[in-house]
Amino acid sequence: MGKPKANLLTKLLISYFLVLLFPIAMILFYYYPYSADVVKEKELDWNAHITEQFMTSMDTFTRYVYNLPYELVQNREFRMYKAEESDYQRVLIANEMKKYNATDAFIYNTLLYVKNIGYLFSKTGSAYSVQDLAIPGVGFYYEDWPHEEMVDTLNTLNQPIVRPVENVIIPGHNRLRLLTFLQPLPVGGSNSPGAVLIMVREDTILRMMRSVSEIYTGDFFIFDNEGRPLVASNKKIYEASDDMSALVKGMGADPGATSGIERINGISYLVSTSVSDKNGWKYVSLIPVSESLQGLRTIQWNTALLVGLVLLLEVIVVYISIRKNYHPIKRLVDVAVSLFEPQQRRPMNEIDTIRYTLNELSAANSRLDERVKGTLPIMRDNILFGLVVGQYGTWEAFAQEADKVGVAFDGSQPGSETKPQGSPFHDPPSPIDPAQEAPPAAVPVDPAQEASSPAASVLETMQGGDPALPGGTVLTVAVLACESEEEFNTAADFCRQSEDRWPDGVNGYFCRSVYHHEIVLICAHPPSFPLQAFLTQLQEELVGAEGTRVMIGIGRPGDYRCPRAAQTSYLQALRTVEHVRVRETAPVLTFDEIGATHSGAVSYVAEMLQSLELSILKNEPEMVAGLTERLIGYIRSDGMPPHMIRSVYLNTVTVIINGLQRFRREDQTLLRLTDAAFKPRYTMEQMIGIIRESSLKLCEFIRDTVPAARTATREEILAVIDEKGLDPSCSLQLMADHFGMSVSNFSHHFKKTMGQNFKEYIERLRIQTSIQLLRETDETLESIAQKSGYTNTSSFIRAFKKIMGTTPGQYRNTHKDA
Incomplete structure (x- = not known):
């Protein structure tokens, strides 16, 4: 009897063990590793994308920095070789530099160094000698750059140099952290006539870095092509150990992006690196391994441990239950459930407990997936905005990025095969079998609403006729500007919802600009498509339905075969919308309607x-x-x-x-x-x-x-003139200061009181004094000129002849002859 009972016990134990082993094996060997890898891969992809976006923005801005010396050399008003000969030329250079007083918010200041006179001219119109740079608060004083070394560098500079961010005391005794570009003027070969210092504030670079993504919380570093740190959002990470230096040295010089998990200073980071193909700079982004990833692993290990303990206890309980006819399994399950989930849930058996655990892990994975998907609209806007700023040289390069976020300028689904010639449009469907061509999906619209829509009549007109073939398609960019953040958000949502209303043959996308309160529209359409009328109706709908006023500027259409056409049209649209904002003209305007502008004096x-x-x-x-x-x-x-x-x-x-x-x-x-x-x-x-x-x-x-001006009597004026009238320094300004009056007020008061203007009175007083000296003394003309209040003999002779009609020498000879 004991042997059959033992065999039965063994079979029951094996069956329970197999039932529990299958879900445990699935959790431990498939779901746990797979979920962690997916989360890790998505976090790394997102970090790499942020790094590449910031690198692209920096390349765009530094391109202007490196081109600035060529612009200065091409300005014919800069005659630096004449600056040593004439003060006028130096004033002219200072005034010309004001024209570069930037619309570009990236550059803090620009200094043009003219070697032969030792002066630096600022874009604000100020001029500094090289000695001024050695005095804190007077010039731009570099705390870690010795003045002698700076002057020697400026005089011998023959190739571009970039100095890392450092402390600089600017005029006015304020301290800033600046990144400095030093570039020789591209003329004269090794004997360049000067150099250009371009200063960029560290906080400007950090703000631009944070603007790439609102949810980015990591640390960013920029190194030059030799691995020297230029900009760091957190210097402590770099200085704490050599881990960061080793990471940078291992990046190499080949352009491209890499990502992975590294331990730096004993902490695990999601690391993304990228090397610029423009200047060889190396960009590194560090994000601590997220709490979500750590929490997921903690749940995995705790669950595995708990399931293992449950399995062990289950075997023990089943063994005891069968041998002793004891059934504590339900009580044990209740205890496990009370530890594993909130008290308000209903009690679960062991199968429900496992199901609940799997559901919780799936929910955690879904939340992480939603967080990553939340960045897709930002990626979409960045890619579209990159098109209008000239980031993509070919349509193939654009399509590689755009397909990932669902953007295609042919109306097809992203991921379809594109034409090898670089066109963003696919070949039109074959007209042999019209039944095979599926109509585009339409959004259901209430007929009553459609009839009452302000744009219904315009859309009917637009949709009439055959769609234009790709060969006749143009690319147009428009800019929509709002006054407030609330209006901007409302308009952005409304425009995004309107993207499915384009008629056949027209394809357009709205995206947020990097500039505040601006939305960019990129539209591919036939030349006959009335884009201005469509946008006018869109603007009226925004005003009528949402109460939101937008200003719209439309650039000229460009050839779709060249992506650069979008950049040109975008710049024209920016200029047009600025004209609408400043001049307060019609709310929708094209570039051709603003007319040719005249250059101001x-x-x-x-x-x-x-x-x-x-x-x-x-x-x-x-x-x-x-x-x-x-x-x-x-x-x-x-x-x-x-x-x-x-x-x-x-x-x-x-x-x-x-x-x-x-x-x-x-x-x-x-x-x-x-x-x-x-x-x-x-x-x-x-x-x-x-x-x-x-x-x-x-x-x-x-x-x-300023104290109130007091009046001066005739006697007071004459007393001062008697005392100071023959002094060469006696002037209208001196007299006005003496009586506490402005120059214009004293001049008017003097003429009213004395009957003639101040200059004529002083001139006649001095000539009368000189006449007396000529008659009564034999002093030289130079001595008489000094005693009469003249600084030199030529001025005295000229004034004497103007009043007396003869020269002082002739007057003396006539007087002696008489």
Whole structure:
């Protein structure tokens, strides 16, 4: 009896063991490793994409930095070989540098070094001698770059140099961290006449890095082609050990991206590296192994351990249950369930417990998958925006990236085979069997809504006729601009939902620009397609349905066969939408409708700005107000292109705010005004309002600060003239300062009191004194000129002849003859 019972016990134990072993084996040997690999692969792909996007942005901006010396050399106004001979040439160079006072927010400052005079000219119009760079607060003082070494480098520079980010004390004693590019002027061979220093702020690079992705939380590093660190968002990681240096050395010089998991300073990181094919710079992105990945592995190991313990206890319980007729299995399952899930769930048996565990692991994997998919819209926008900024030289390069995010300019599904010639359009379907051509999927629309849609009639017109073949297709880019963040988000969602409304033969995509409150439309369409009418209807729908006002600028259509056509059309669209914003014209405008713009008189504006600065220094509020109104009138003039309007506005506001800082340096109102004045998006009337308000406040400060001018009697004026009239330094400015009056007020008061202007009176006083000396003494003309208040004999002779009609020598001879 004992042997059959033992055999039965063994069979039951084996059956229980096999039932539990199958799901355990599936979990341990398939699901756990596979889920971890999938999560790891997606995280690495996302990190590599972020690294490549940032590298592309940096290559775009540094391309302008490396081209700037060629632009300066091609400017014929820079006659550097004449700068040593003439002060006028140096003033001309300083004024020309102001034209490069940037619309490009990437560059902080540019200094043109002219070797033969030892001066550096800033794009703000300032000039510094090489000695100024050795004085903190006067010039640009590099704390870690000895002055003698800097001067020697500038004089012997024959190839580009990039200095890593370092501390620089700028004029005004503020300290900034700057990345410095040094480039020789590309003329003269080894004897270049000068060099260019281009400075980029570290925080500008870091902000651009963070703008690539809003959810990116890692650390970024940039190294040059020799492995030297240029920019680091976290220097402690690089300096703590040699792990980072070894990683950079192992990258090599071949362009391309790699990714993997590395241990640096004892911490595991998701590492993505990329080498630029433009300048050989090496980009490294480090993201600590995410908590989600660590949590997933913790769940895996804990679950495996728990299942193993359950299996062991199950075998023991079954053995005891059969031998002792004891059934504690249900009680054991209840205890396991209470440990493994919240108390409010219903009790589960061992099979339900395993099912629950698998469901929880699947849910965790799904959440991670959704997180990765959340970056797809950002990737889509980055790829489309890369097309309009000229990132893709061929359609094949664009299609490789675009297929991953569902973008195709032929209306087909992404992933289909493209034409080998580089066209983004596939061959049209064969007309032999029309039944084989499946109609495009349509979004169900309520007939009543369709009839009431403002764009229904336009769409009917657009859809009439045969679609254009690819050979007759053009590529057009439009820019939609909004005033606020709320309007921008509303318009972006509305435009994205409108992408399925394009008629046959037309294909377009909306994407968010890297600039605030701008949406970019890239549209491939036949030349006869009325894109402006469609966008006008879209704008009316936004205003009517959403209450959102957008400004739309449309570039010229370009040949679809060249992706660069999108870049040209985009630049034209940007210029057009800026014209709409500044001039407040029709909300939808094409590039051809803005007309040819006339170049403004730059020298005239520069003279007015110099006069405005001088008036502020002389504390003349009436002159400040008058010059401000003249500048406002210049801004209002017809034919002024928007970029010139903004340039005049920025320079005028800069001069006025610098004047305000002389009186109220720590005033909070002034700080708020400064912050508001330099925001990038303003209409013409808003610009004029800011200029006028700032000017009025400056005039109030001048009037409140400068003591009220007092009147001067005739006797007081004559007493001062008797004392100082024969002094060569006696001038209208000196007299005005003596009586506490402005120059213009004293000049007017003097003429009213004395009956003639100040210059004529002093001139006659000095000539009368010289006449007396000529008659009564035998002193030389040089001595008489000095005693009469003249600095040199030629000025004395010229003034004497102008008043007396003869020279001093002839007058003396006539007097002696008499």
